Amino acid sequence: MAASIGRRETLAQLFERNGLKLPYVDTFDEFIAVDAPAMLTYGPLTEGFTIEGVTVLTESELFATPVRRSLRRRQKTTNVDLMIRDLAELKIGDPVVHIKHGIGRYAGLEIIDTGYGQEEFLRLDYAKDAKLFVPVAQLQMISRYSGSDAEHAPLHSLGKNDWEKAKKKAAEKVRDTAAELLNLYALREKSVGHAFEFSRVDYDSFAESFPFEETPDQLAAIEAVLDDMKKDRPMDRLVCGDVGFGKTEVALRAAFAAVAGGKQVAILCPTTLLAEQHAHTFADRFSAWPVTVSELSRFRTAKQSKAVLEGLENGTVDIVVGTHKLLTDKVKFARLGLVIIDEEHRFGVRQKELLKKLRADVDVLTLTATPIPRTLAMSLEGIREFSIIATAPEKRLSIKTIVRTETPDVIREAVMRELKRGGQVYFLHNDVSTIENRREQLAQLIPEARIIVGHGQMNERELESVMRDFYQQRYNVLLCTTIIETGIDVPTANTIIMHRADKFGLAQLHQLRGRVGRSHHQAYAYLLTPGKDAMTVNAEKRLEAIQNLEDLGSGFYLSMHDLEIRGAGEVLGEHQSGEISAVGFDLYNQMLKRAVKSMRNHETVDLDEPFEAMAEINLHSPALLPAKYIDDVQQRLSFYKELAGCETFNAIESVREALGDRFGTLPEEANTLIETHRLRLYCQMLGIARIEAAEEVIVITFDAKPKFEPMRLIELMQKSRNMRMLGPTKLKIEQKTPTIESRLSYLRGFVKALDSSKVT
Ligand code: ADP
Secondary structure (H helix, E strand, O other), X not given: OEOOHHHHHHHHHHHHHOOOXXXXXXXXXXXXXXXXXXXEOEOOOOOOEEEOOEEEOOHHHHOOOOOOOOOOOOOOOOHHHHHHHHHXXXXXXXXXXXXXXEEEEEEEEEEEEOOOOEEEEEEEEOHHHOXXXXXXXXXXXXXXXXXXXXXXXXXXXXXXXXXXXXXXXXXXXXXXHHHHHHHHHHHHHHOOOOOOOOOHHHHHHHHHOOOOOOOHHHHHHHHHHHHHHHOOOOXXXXXXXXXXXOHHHHHHHHHHHHHHOOOEEEEEOOOHHHHHHHHHHHHHHOOOOOOOEEEEOOOOOHHHHHHHHHHHHHOOOOEEEEOHHHHOOOOOOOOEEEEEEEOHHHOOHHHHHHHHHHHOOOEEEEEEOOOOOHHHHHHOOOOOEEEEEOOOOOOOOOOEEEEEEOOHHHHHHHHHHHHHOOOEEEEEOOOXXXXXXXXXXHHHHOOOOOEEEEOOOOOHHXXXXXXXXXXXXXXXXXXXXXXXXXXXXXXXXXXXEEOOHHHOOHHHHHHXXXXXXXXXXXXXXXXXXXXXXXXXXXXXXXXXXXXXXOOHHHHHHXXXXXXXXXXXXXXXXXXXXXXXXHHOHHHHHHHHHXXXXXXXXXXXXXXXXXXXXXXXXXXXXXXXXXXOOOOOHHHHHHHHHHHHHOOOHHHHHHHHHHHHHHHOOOOHHHHHXXXXXXXXXXXXXXXXXXXXXXXXXXXEEEOOOOOOOHHXXXXXXXXXXXXXXXXXXXXXXXXXXXXXXXXXXXXXHHHHHHOOOOOO
């Protein structure tokens, strides 16, 4: 008796491979009816028993070690998981990348009769109406394309070598990037940093003064940072989380640990306003502690700045918050131990160079709201440390998002609703030439409003003073273009109204909307449009999507597709984005992963053929997940992709189990599919390029350099007289295998005979 239907599949395979084919019985009546010495059933039994000459054995009694619980499946997310999730989201018309043929559009799954039975194929459309059918067993060749603009993805022509060129170019860049990253890493490994020590009691009492319960991601990020700091290697950790997800608390805890450990902390902000805001937050949280927090920015007088500089040099200032001014030579620290960088991508090139130098010496913590794709983070595992805060603090109300045709009434109502509760409003009007007209119109429409204007043609200081006046509530409506500060937190501004919202991309809408809803008030976002008829279909879709994305966490993940390139640019350098667009993020990322891995193992990097050519296996029998077994196309696609990505026999078995548990006993076609993948792994191990197995004849094609002992093949050929070489790499076997079962069993025997590693 197996623990579940899925486990029964696994057990049955195990018996069968050892020459025992046991029938399935599901009910007592079946048990009576079936005439066999032993049979397989399933149920929640932990121990077996014997009654009336019938013995029931549970699987845990068969194995020396306890059975893995089938429900646990994999705990850790892997790159493959994320890619599967991406493929499961695939919609007809989405661009995808085929490793051999380039960028095409997904056109659905199609069942085709290949002459030997049905097989399922993914149809991809290429330029000039060319179509490509990809067998589902080769799904690992395919990944979702996300480049700068998926809607206008550059489709390739089949049979031209543009794709080869693009791939080559990207591969060169990838190699350079990997080398650079590893260099920096090696530098850090060699340099000895400060191993912080501090009293956990003090730390706990500082943590207590945080008025909220940390979110799990937040806590994980904090613990990771503290661990890094305790090590005698300089920290270089990136904490990534959407605006308002609580990154500042991570910074505060790190700062506490550093100061408690006797070091100074520098917090670098991209703008004067952000510096001011952080300085307030830090001064507040440290007010009960003998810790001096100072600010160094243009808002301070010359005299104040001089005092701060002196304090830093003689060690009386513990924490300094400032802009790039902190990076000048004039600033000397008595005992700098930790640098916290907010939104590094907003610093200039020169400043980034200065920051790079810092990295090899002191602990560095970088905060960013640009989502770093998890797959990228995983590829760089061990080179650069990431913490991802993917969920909003609890109780945070999601932002009510309202799409409306723009009318004066709608505007007045929206503004007044906010002003009446004492709040403030952003009005986004992204056109400087008409912004003054808009101001007049708003002033007439809403006499109660105190309006201030900010836009990109103002100089930095003017803008700053606008923002500061708004922040200090001297005005209650900020009429602005998208230029206005994104990082700054105005907790009392909880309504944003966007004119021509249909013109913004999804990620931009998400980010703009994120300016409100930073406190516990209900926030509103009004997305105003010129009406249905004046919008493109895609714009309508985007607005619908953002409206449905009220849940803060999922918004973060979904908007990521738009932002993957920007996220990658932030980690790898902006100059990569062209290459990423050319081959798509997924492929770029896989190349990077491979380059990093080979360089670390001191192997030569071969990216020209970044993926091992798959063995082609044709068993002349249907190998698919029939629609009557799993009717949802998307789910079939995910399972196909998962199987195609399996690198171990165990991984394949756990897919078999999952199928059994979710959809019941596997039909023969599905079983053949799974067995095909098992054979594929053998082929990979042995260096077999192709198996063509029909009822009368089997033809095996070996790689130019097979990986098994040649003697084994020779012995095999001597023993069985039905084998003959057809040329240097082709073996013909005359063997009658009338059923798929007999074919599989013959092939299993064959690959095992070649294999010396004795894998089961
Ligand atoms: P970020 O720096 O990631 O943009 P902040 O750290 O400024 O976000 O946090 C935004 C707001 O959320 C702040 O007012 C902060 O006090 C609050 N906050 C942070 N963490 C939590 C939490 N775990 N629970 C509730 N509120 C939180």
